[in-house]
Amino acid sequence: METDLLKVEDLRTSFYTDEGEVKAVDGVSFILPKGKTLGIVGESGSGKSITALSILNLLASNGKIVGGEINFKGKNLLSFSDKEMREIRGNAISMIFQEPMTSLNPVFTVGQQISESIIKHQKLSKKEANIRSIELLKLVGIPSPDKRVKQYPYELSGGMRQRVMIAIALACNPEMLIADEPTTALDVTIQAQILGLIRGLQTRFGMSVIMITHDLGVVAETCDFVAVMYAGQVVEYSDIFTLFEEPKHPYTIGLMNSLPRHDVEIEKLEPIRGNVPNPKEMPTGCRFSPRCPAATDLCRREMPELLKDDDGNDVRCWIYSEKWEGEAEVTVYGEKRIAKGHGSETILSD
Amino acid sequence: MTKFIIRRLLQTIPVLIGVSILVFSLMYLIPGDPAQMIAGEAASPQTVEQIREKLGLNEPPPKQYLKYMSNIIQGDLGNSIRSGRPVADEIKARFWVTVELSFYATILAVFIGLIAGIVSAVKHYTWSDVTIMIVALFGLSMPNFWFGLMLIQWFAIGSWMPDWMPQMRASGWGDDWKQVILPVVTLGTGGAAIIARMTRASMLEVVGQDYIRTARAKGMGERVVIYRHALKNALIPVITVVGLEFGGFLGGAVLTETIFAINGMGRLTIDAIRTRDFPIVQGTVLIISFLFVFVNLLVDISYRLLNKRIDLN
Amino acid sequence: MVKKELLKVTGLKQYFPIKGGLMGRTVNHVKAVDDISFTIHEGETVSIVGESGCGKSTTGRAILRLEEPTEGSVVFNGDELTTLSKREMRTHRKDLQIIFQDPYASINPRQTVADVLDEAMTIQKILPAKQRRKRIIELLETVGLNEYQADRYPHEFSGGQRQRIGIARALSVDPKLIICDEAVSALDVSIQAQVLNLLEELQEEFNLTYLFISHDLGVVRHISDRVIVMYLGKIVEIGDKYSIFENAKHPYTKALLSAIPVPDPKAVKKHIVLKGDVPSPIDPPAGCRFHTRCPFAQDKCKVDVPELIVHEGMREGHQAACHFVEEIENGTLQAAEFEETFFG
Incomplete structure (x- = not known):
């Protein structure tokens, strides 16, 4: 299909440590349509950042993509040579990171760091690249860009540095931007500035965005599609409205029930019991089964596939499969499923 | 920045005064009467008394120190007891020999150390890394007098001596540049090992930083990532070590110069100690200490120029 | 019912000196906390956001005198804390506990959990050594851990x-007030909810008072009775939870609330996007400290420091x-340069 800019299928990435193989990403599939924003949401250790780094193959030296496909404009990036990948990075696909304070090189000026990619990918001269850098700084809303271009990162605040990172990412008019928790380290008023900026630039340039975050609020405000990750897998993938109105996976529901909100009064939070599993000792069967209030023997025994429905929404849960027995439970679950998140009763307490 | 340099310069003053007090006290810390030593065991009490008077040893120590200091400031470091010539002249004749030796040793250490360190870091955990680090450990552990002797044994006296290696001469440090090789290697090896280890550690730390990932995400090749983005940051702590090493070489030259019979300040010091020529000992220790402080000052300033992250506050 | 005042902070200032110049003199101060006053009643949860x-x-640390406050008074349970000797303060710490964002940093890694709790009780001479083990098990069960x-x-x-564990340690000495300094900020949402529920249960069970310091307004709304909003070392607004979240009056509070993304894709939101960064607390702006970013700022705001008072249409205590x-x-x-963005 023409409209799918990025299609990831059954991606698996492992790290090889002294204690053996750690399957950090183990079954990730999603689609990013052209010009849209996909959110990858999950808690720490869910593998969301590793997924992002895998797309550009920026993994640490002990990490390796062991399976799956990453199709970008119909071509599998995993079949690309190192040199071909370097042509993609910073050019067709750019990335910004969580820590603006440490993501810029302290010994080069802002201008040098922006120019570098322009010179490499667009073959402009140093002087032309500098002019373009100033334009980019202006574009990302940095005041007096002709002065800032000569400054070093330490002279800028966190919010300004993240703007510079965005300017670097935009330098070569990428078709896709991967933003890995771009606002997590920033204060909320600065977060609003940066999210607004990304959104505005996206509309202006028709960029597609992957927004990696742990914050359901950021997802709701910026994304068109969402992939929810748990323990290295995508457990639910759907459009943003379906996800918030009809969350299907018990983990997604649990996440929403755990969230305290500033805009609505919630009597009692309903947390998910237990802890995230250790990636070295993943539970057999469904990885969420030890924490899932609806889990049955089937869940504990066999890992569910990512089930696809006709609307293109996916869920990795036995409840929605033909194998699920005991109708009553399904019905109960189905009833409560519409009890979205907060303020209403939930079935997910034990 | 100017403010920093001025402050840093002012800070060296107490250090220099402290050093000079220590050096001055050397005379008193050593057992025996300096005047007696100067006069010799056989001298008559009158001669000793005359010498004492002449050197001002009868005056209270603080007054002596002030006089000593005012002489130093005027460039007068006293006269050698043995030759009777001014200490300043004796040192002047040998000063540049030692500085030159230390300078070459530093260049050697930086050259070998950097290359070895970078290779080690880039090929982290491979056999080349392990080999380099083992060699560096040897380089670090070897006392340089022993290493110097071994080098002489192998290259200058033994059967391995290549044709072009000149025969050692008692006078040493002639016009032949090849004579420089063995002493410089002797002196520089330890430093090369330290710099190699430092560069490796520093590179490994820098390579794990977020901004290196940013550089890769921009599509930069490995060469650019390592030599442009990583090395420039990794070198900042290494500069400090290089500066300190150069200072250390000035002191370390004592043994090397003795082994290779080079007429530098080190050898002058050793000879002076042997013959109890105190003014010379004081003079050389003072000059080497001052040089060391000065090098440290330069290191501090260059560190700041390089590392823009350190703010004045 | 008149509630008992447990903590009363008056005119608290915390300045940190900046060394500089040729001789390393103090050339200026970071005015981290600049003349703030508030009261906490027994059994309530007050948040600072x-x-x-x-x-x-800094406010939390100054109350506990982890950093000596520059000026001001802190009265806890009738005793002035700022003038106590170090030793007297130590006995008072029994009643005032703190939980940090990263409990790992404040726990000795070579001590077992039992050792950590035992030590806390030994220092405050809580129980004879023999009975402590039983108490430790009790505490662990209270906070949802196992024997x-x-x-x-x-x-x-x-x-x-x-x-x-951090909570168990704080509880081990039967405190009256617990200062939670970003205590749940580093936790994932599902775990954060567990800990928030635990804190609420404990409050009920032991009649605890919380001073809850957080940047997360969702968490603050959920846990607090009253809320203090700070900007650049000053309190800009204070009030009960309803007043702050549903009836905020200060332009900064409004901007702060509107900046938080809402986890509902259908919510049509008006964002007030503040321009620029927070100014440096070394030379904070004169007059109202918020005037450099405030869309309503007038000339008066640049000169006169506004007082924290009840305005028309505000409840008592707001x-x-x-x-x-x-x-x-x-x-x-009217707002001058109101940047409005619509999402959703």
């Missing part, structure tokens, strides 16, 4: 469990430090 650098954590975990080391626990609350409310004062 604000962005980084607003002085919220068999008592002899494990901190690194064997997950982040949420470590925070439970105060805002703004010259133009009434004018903004009735629309006679």
Whole structure:
């Protein structure tokens, strides 16, 4: 299909440590349509950042993509040579990171760091690249860009540095931007500035965005599609409205029930019991089964596939499969499923 | 920045005064009467008394120190007891020999150390890394007098001596540049090992930083990532070590110069100690200490120029 | 019912000197907390919210005298804390406990959980040594850990469990007030909810009072009775939860609330996007400290420091430090460069 800019299928990435193989990403599939924003949401250790780094193959030296496909404009990036990948990075696909304070090189000026990619990918001269850098700084809303271009990162605040990172990412008019928790380290008023900026630039340039975050609020405000990750897998993938109105996976529901909100009064939070599993000792069967209030023997025994429905929404849960027995439970679950998140009763307490 | 340099310069003053007090006290810390030593065991009490008077040893120590200091400031470091010539002249004749030796040793250490360190870091955990680090450990552990002797044994006296290696001469440090090789290697090896280890550690730390990932995400090749983005940051702590090493070489030259019979300040010091020529000992220790402080000052300033992250506050 | 005042902070200032110049003299101060006053009643939860650098954590540390406050008074349970000797303060620390964001940093990694709790009780001479073991088990169960975990080391626990250990340690000395300094900020949402519920249960069970310091307004709304909003070392607004979240009067509070993304894709939101960064607390702006970013700022704001007072249309106990609350409310004062963005 023409409209799918990025299609990831059954991606698996492992790290090889002294204690053996750690399957950090183990079954990730999603689609990013052209010009849209996909959110990858999950808690720490869910593998969301590793997924992002895998797309550009920026993994640490002990990490390796062991399976799956990453199709970008119909071509599998995993079949690309190192040199071909370097042509993609910073050019067709750019990335910004969580820590603006440490993501810029302290010994080069802002201008040098922006120019570098322009010179490499667009073959402009140093002087032309500098002019373009100033334009980019202006574009990302940095005041007096002709002065800032000569400054070093330490002279800028966190919010300004993240703007510079965005300017670097935009330098070569990428078709896709991967933003890995771009606002997590920033204060909320600065977060609003940066999210607004990304959104505005996206509309202006028709960029597609992957927004990696742990914050359901950021997802709701910026994304068109969402992939929810748990323990290295995508457990639910759907459009943003379906996800918030009809969350299907018990983990997604649990996440929403755990969230305290500033805009609505919630009597009692309903947390998910237990802890995230250790990636070295993943539970057999469904990885969420030890924490899932609806889990049955089937869940504990066999890992569910990512089930696809006709609307293109996916869920990795036995409840929605033909194998699920005991109708009553399904019905109960189905009833409560519409009890979205907060303020209403939930079935997910034990 | 100017403010920093001025402050840093002012800070060296107490250090220099402290050093000079220590050096001055050397005379008193050593057992025996300096005047007696100067006069010799056989001298008559009158001669000793005359010498004492002449050197001002009868005056209270603080007054002596002030006089000593005012002489130093005027460039007068006293006269050698043995030759009777001014200490300043004796040192002047040998000063540049030692500085030159230390300078070459530093260049050697930086050259070998950097290359070895970078290779080690880039090929982290491979056999080349392990080999380099083992060699560096040897380089670090070897006392340089022993290493110097071994080098002489192998290259200058033994059967391995290549044709072009000149025969050692008692006078040493002639016009032949090849004579420089063995002493410089002797002196520089330890430093090369330290710099190699430092560069490796520093590179490994820098390579794990977020901004290196940013550089890769921009599509930069490995060469650019390592030599442009990583090395420039990794070198900042290494500069400090290089500066300190150069200072250390000035002191370390004592043994090397003795082994290779080079007429530098080190050898002058050793000879002076042997013959109890105190003014010379004081003079050389003072000059080497001052040089060391000065090098440290330069290191501090260059560190700041390089590392823009350190703010004045 | 008149509630008992447990903590009364008056005119608290915390300045940190900046060394500089040729001789390393103190050339200036970081005015981290600059003349703030508030009261906490027994059994309630008061939160301090604000962005980084607003002085919220410094306030907590100054109350406990982890950093000696520059000026001001802190009266706890009738005793003035700022004038106590170090030793007297130590006995008072029994009643005032603190839980940090990263409990791992404040726990000795070579001590087992039981050792950590035992030590806390020994210092405050809580129980005879023989009865302590039983108490430790009780405490662990109270915070949702198991008996068999008592002899494990901190690194064997997950982040949420470590925070439970931190809570158990604070509880071990039967405190009256617990200062929670970003205590749940580092936790994942599902674990954060567990810990928040635990804190609420404990409050009920032991009649605890919380001073809750956080940047997360969702968490603050959920846990607090009253809320203090700080900006650049000053309190800009204070009030009960309803007043702050549903009826905010200070332009900064409004902007802060509107900046938070809402986890509902259908919510149509008006964002007030503040321009620029928070100014440096070394030379904070004169007059109202918010005037450099405030869309309503007038000349008066650049000169006069606004007082924290009850304005028209505000409930008792709801105060805002703004010259133009009434004018903004009735629309006679319009926002200058209101950047509005619509999402969703």
